[in-house]
Amino acid sequence: MQVHPRDMARIAFILLCHKDPQAVIAQARRLTAAGDHMVIHFDGRADDAAYREIAAALSDTPDVVVLKKRVKCGWGEWSLVQATLNAVDAALEAFPKATHLYMVSGDCMPIKSAEYAHALLDSAQVDHIESVDYFRSGWIKTGMREERLIYRHFLNERKHKRLFYAAVDWQKRLGLQRKVPADLEMMIGSQWWCLRRRTVEALRDFCRARPDVMRFFRTTWIPDETFFQTLVRHLVPGDEIRSRSLTFLMFTDYGMPVTFYNDHYDLLLGQDYLFARKISPGAEELKQRLGALWAATGAGFEISDEGRRLHQFLTGRGRIGRRFAPRFWETESSIGRDRVLMIVICRKWDLARRLVERIRQVTNLPALGYVFQDAATPLPDLGGLQSTLEKRDRHRRALVRMLFDYYATDRMILCMDPAGFDHLRDFASDRAEVRFLDIECETPDSYLTAHAVRMGLAGETTPPAAMDRLLTTLRHDFAFQTDRIRDAGFDNYHVIRDTDAAERTTGPLAEFLGIPREAALEIAGTDTLFAD
Structure with a gap:
């Protein structure tokens, strides 16, 4: 320009x-x-x-x-x-x-x-204000949409949350909906606008002439995202509006x-x-x-x-380097420097669940299952953050930090599938002390076949030749996942095998958990611990 x-x-x-x-x-x-x-x-x-x-x-x-x-x-x-x-x-x-x-x-x-x-x-003689269709734009991602407009809001949602939603519920039950002023097309957008003087003067005149519109907006919810955005679009020709804020x-x-x-x-x-x-x-x-x-x-x-x-x-997860790295005061980016997160890596989920449950019984440490791979893993209510795998994954560090807080502990155990390499690498880069116990499991054809069926890759009618090719592919994929984890060079990384005797498992298990060998042997010696 x-x-x-x-x-x-x-x-x-x-x-x-x-x-x-x-x-x-x-x-x-x-x-x-x-x-x-x-x-x-x-x-x-x-x-x-x-x-x-x-x-x-x-x-x-x-x-x-x-x-x-x-x-x-x-x-x-x-x-x-x-x-x-x-x-x-x-x-x-x-x-x-x-x-x-x-x-x-x-x-x-x-x-x-x-x-x-x-x-x-x-x-250019234009107004700069984000102003998009309220109902069709998808600007509102979650929460109330029509309810912001068709019900009256007299309470502050943050100060009186329970009463706020109770008032909305009662209006729904009593059928107290209201209509948007007929001549207005509701718009929504950022509150950081830049308007021409004549537009603002026209808006002020409109407000004085239309007390019905003012009454309507006074009891809408979050009107700073709709009031100017709607009225500017109502008063100004579309070709004189740049639907974009000048604030980045x-x-x-x-x-x-x-x-x-x-x-x-x-x-x-x-x-x-x-x-x-x-x-x-x-x-x-x-x-x-x-x-x-x-x-x-x-x-x-x-x-x-x-x-x-x-x-x-x-700022992507697992990045290497310093520029744009999280600052030390941005605590949501870290689990916590003084905490110990122990991750059991195992592709046989039932086996890992039995192990961490036995660990919990012997050590009384909080021990959870496949938090990021299995939606059915039971979790406490963390304000909705635990509700879907997508949310858990998107806010993985925040979720783990909240679990530490919930259990009031500085030591906790999670299970992870070897396919979750990005999760492992992300947690390994945290300022917390992160330990890994990789359980190397035998994967006979019977296991691979059952895995293929669970994943929807094969069924009862899959031809034998196609199944053979699929099993070969799965075996190579499993080997790749294992090699990728080994090559990552994680600190505090321990390996055991599901075929090892209890005495051979005891040492790595004791180091992983930071417990005496006697306690580790008690865990490793549990009957059918590694049985399929």
Whole structure:
């Protein structure tokens, strides 16, 4: 994009915040240094002393308005929209030369220069707001969908969860559904928008003329994802809307916003966005560099826009290297440094289950079955994380960490099929102490045939010649799985065989469990322990 030497756009930033007054003050001064403006709403629930600090520090800054009327905001409530509307009114009144209003949070930072941002906004007369069909887009992944709209919500779901859902249930039973205003097509999207002044003025006029619409949205759930997104689409022609936020944000596989740190500077500058969220509060170097960038002139930017793919690749499980590695304060990425996870590797599930059950009886250690391969493995309620194999796999470290917490232990045993090499490698890279006991099992044709039937690869009518080829393939696959595990060079790796005598099994078992040989011999000497 060509940057023009003289820009016409001028932004009034709408900042909703609730903490860290020094950071708010710094952000206000930073974003108004290039001739833009800002309206700050500091949450009515937040500390009054912090509010007074912000107001006093910015009282002599003509391009900043700190709202005196503070709304007590709650997640998912209308209060967030009301606070935004109050800030919008103040911006339109205080800054008549502002051409655009841009929603930001205290965790946002610019990743382009103001010169670049102004030129981009001048290049096309459009509004930038994610606005997709509420019902057909699939934007809502889980939880309520229609219920957000057709029932009235007066309670905060996070503060009064039981009452919140009870109120919805009673409305369902009593048939108290309501209709969406007939002339509105409901839309949904990110709350981080940038709108033209004339669009905001039209929206404000619409709100004054349509109290029925305002009543409707006041009792919808999470209206900050629907209110502006629906009304802008209602008021503005489609070809004047770019259904995309100008704020770059990503989510981890835990469903949490990705936090950016000092070593993300180059990645952020290459994205086709003006701002990024969330910046770590401790990333002082990154904030200083991005703050200086906003006021820079003549800066050029090479847009690669590979951020999401690159971040996913570089933070993949089992990776090698340091760049983009989990920081030590991101505790969800580790089982725990002081914990010992013991993994029994065995393709004969019944055999492994008998062994870990006997271990549990002798040592009283928590011992579980094939948590990541067998959906029927009994697990405690972990807030739904245990409900499906897909969830268990996606949040594997978090699940294991929660199991340690549930059993109030720092030592635990799990079973793993040799096919789960990625799981083994992932756990081996954790900061916890991870031990492996690989049980090498004989696999006669009878076992391979039964395995093929269980896997749906063969049946009673499978021709003998086809079965022979299949058994050969399975045997080679099993050998490959074993070699891959052996070649990985895992620390604390022990091997026993299901045909070994108890005396030969005792040593590796004692080292694996960290127990006296006498106790290990008691386990290994159990009758029919390794019987098919």
